[in-house]
Amino acid sequence: MSPLLSIENISKGFSSAGRQIIALDNVSLTIAAGETLGLVGGSGSGKSTLSRILLRLVSCDAGSIRFDGEDWLRLKGAALRRKRARMQMVFQDPLAAFNPLATVGTVLDDPLRIHGIVARDRRPGEIAMLLERVGLTADHANRPVRALSGGQRQRVAIARAIATRPSLLVLDEAVSALDVTVRGRILELLVDLQKQQGIACLFISHDLAVVRAVSHRVAVMDGGRMVEIGPAAAIVAAPQSAAARALVAAVPCLVTDPS
Ligand SMILES: Nc1ncnc2c1ncn2[C@@H]1O[C@H](COP(=O)(O)OP(=O)(O)O)[C@@H](O)[C@H]1O
Ligand SMILES: [Mg+2]
Incomplete structure (x- = not known):
């Protein structure tokens, strides 16, 4: 079965104060129907830029996105408006x-x-x-x-x-502003919704513990690149990239498996 979402080779640069920043460099990922993919990475690694491109709030320089069987970045007008209902977002504030x-x-x-x-x-x-x-x-x-x-x-x-x-929820630092107890309850709610309704999630956070609590698979970004992607438990147990190792080291005790 083809994935619900397929992001292929997305690149995006910004010019800021005369300097060119590569925010995303050839980023690819897929999300299956009903799957939660955690996207984790340090500040400035490109996570929010990717979510904004996905939600079509900003354009990208190169790459393509398939969503729900459509060439998502090419959809326009009524077809886009109809399809937008199928991809919803939750931000920090x-x-x-x-x-x-x-x-x-x-x-x-x-x-x-x-x-x-x-x-x-x-x-x-x-x-x-x-x-x-x-x-x-x-x-x-x-x-x-x-x-x-x-x-x-x-x-x-x-x-x-x-x-x-929606068939996909995009959550960008959606629990980051909440205190620990409230955050735990919201994460439980997300896992429940995901199980009961089979909504797929792209769950973005700088905090690996939070990502780990809700995600089936985890993707790790560093400096605009996707450096690692795999089952959440495997990345926590044996991080392969320097970025993933740093994120694991930042979390003294990781929360338990949601599945
Ligand atoms: N509108 C913008 N103009 C210039 N630079 C930007 C803009 N948006 C993001 N960036 C830069 O792109 C990089 C990635 O940012 P961002 O996607 O917000 O990272 P993250 O969400 O992982 O913290 C950073 O270097 C950031 O400064
Ligand atoms: Mg961000």
Whole structure:
């Protein structure tokens, strides 16, 4: 079976203050349907640039991406809008994406309406179901986003991301701003969602312990290159690259296998 996502030889340079930076150098990876691939690497290794290219927020210089059977970077217009529902993102700071005055209900109603997921009269029920699925309750719908804790906001961000029934979630440092206990609960939620709904994830973090807790396979980036990719347990037990060894060394006790 062909993979859900196939990133092939993506390169991207930036010029900054007269200097040319190679942010991505020939990066390739695949994600199978229902698989969680962890993408880990130090600061500046190119992880966010790759996620932005994948979400089509920035263009790349070379390479191609196949997603859900389509030549993803070439999709335009209505076909692109339709397909966008199938790839959703969760970033570090959900407040940056949500109007703080909006209620949780409107935050979740938007994607349902925009992508025509369910008819108007069924949307309140769908919103209640989404809230329950991420460990909140139906009455959270009436609360303003700004009244929520960091962990609750990230749950709402995840509910919003799964509202359009995506086949792929892209999470870029999605738990990095949360304290350890809350982070653990959000990681548990992600593993649950992944198991129950078979949503594939590209889970990006600078922290190998966090990546290890949710990922089937792990890809390691260093200086814009993909230096290592393989089963999470194998990379933790026997890192091959200097970058992977440094990431393993930075984590005194790694969390247990999700599978
Ligand atoms: N818009 C931009 N303009 C110039 N340089 C950028 C831009 N975005 C990223 N970079 C550079 O590209 C490299 C990779 O950055 P990034 O993808 O954010 O890394 P990571 O997410 O792994 O920390 C860094 O050297 C960064 O400074
Ligand atoms: Mg980043």
